[in-house]
Amino acid sequence: MAEGYVGIGIFMPRSETNMGTLWRSASLLGASFIFTIGRRYQKQSSDTNKSWAQIPLYNYTDFEDFFRHLPYSCQLVGVELDEKAVPVEQFQHPERCVYLLGAEDHGLPxxxxxxxxxLVQLPGKTSLNVASAGTVVLYDRHFKKQLGQK
Incomplete structure (x- = not known):
């Protein structure tokens, strides 16, 4: 897998506390940026590594705003419990992509x-905490990259 880049974010996050945890995981697992759609992040104690100093956070007012600003030649990967989703174990991560997570209570519309x-789906029949789900997806990408896979 070429180096590429990866971003990760949450659509309509229910709790801003999850952003600090996701930001920390994103920083540790090689994300280039994180983002929110529909709400703004407020500094949280869950970001103990001060990841805000290492990777940028973008805020979009709504999905249309986000989609208009999706980087050129970048694949949008929805992380969702959906019958059309590929299990993460079988998923080939694009070189340049943005992962989009839904809030635990509503998911992605x-x-x-x-x-x-x-669309990629994590194991299980119910949703994980959104920060945990983001960490799993980023770790899967990191692990497969280390093995020379996508």
Whole structure:
């Protein structure tokens, strides 16, 4: 896998506390940036590594704003419990992509899912905490990259 880049963010996060944890995981696992859609991040104690100094955070007012600013030649990967989603164990991560997570209580709406280039699903029948789900996806990407896979 070429180096590429990766971003990760949350659509309509229910709790800003999850952003600090996701930011820390994103920084440790090689993300280039993180983002929110629909809410703004407020500094949280869960970001004990001060990841805000290492990778940028972008805030988008709504999905249309985010989608207009999706980087050139970048794949949008929705992380969702969906019958069309590929299990993460079988997923080939794009070189340049942005992972989009839904809040635990609502997930990603159909209008957002329809714009995703790929859908990936984590193990289990119910959703994980959004920061934990983001960590799992980023770790899977990191692990497969270390093995020379996508």
């Amino acid at each position: 159909p209008t957002v899912l329809s714009k995703c280039h790929h």
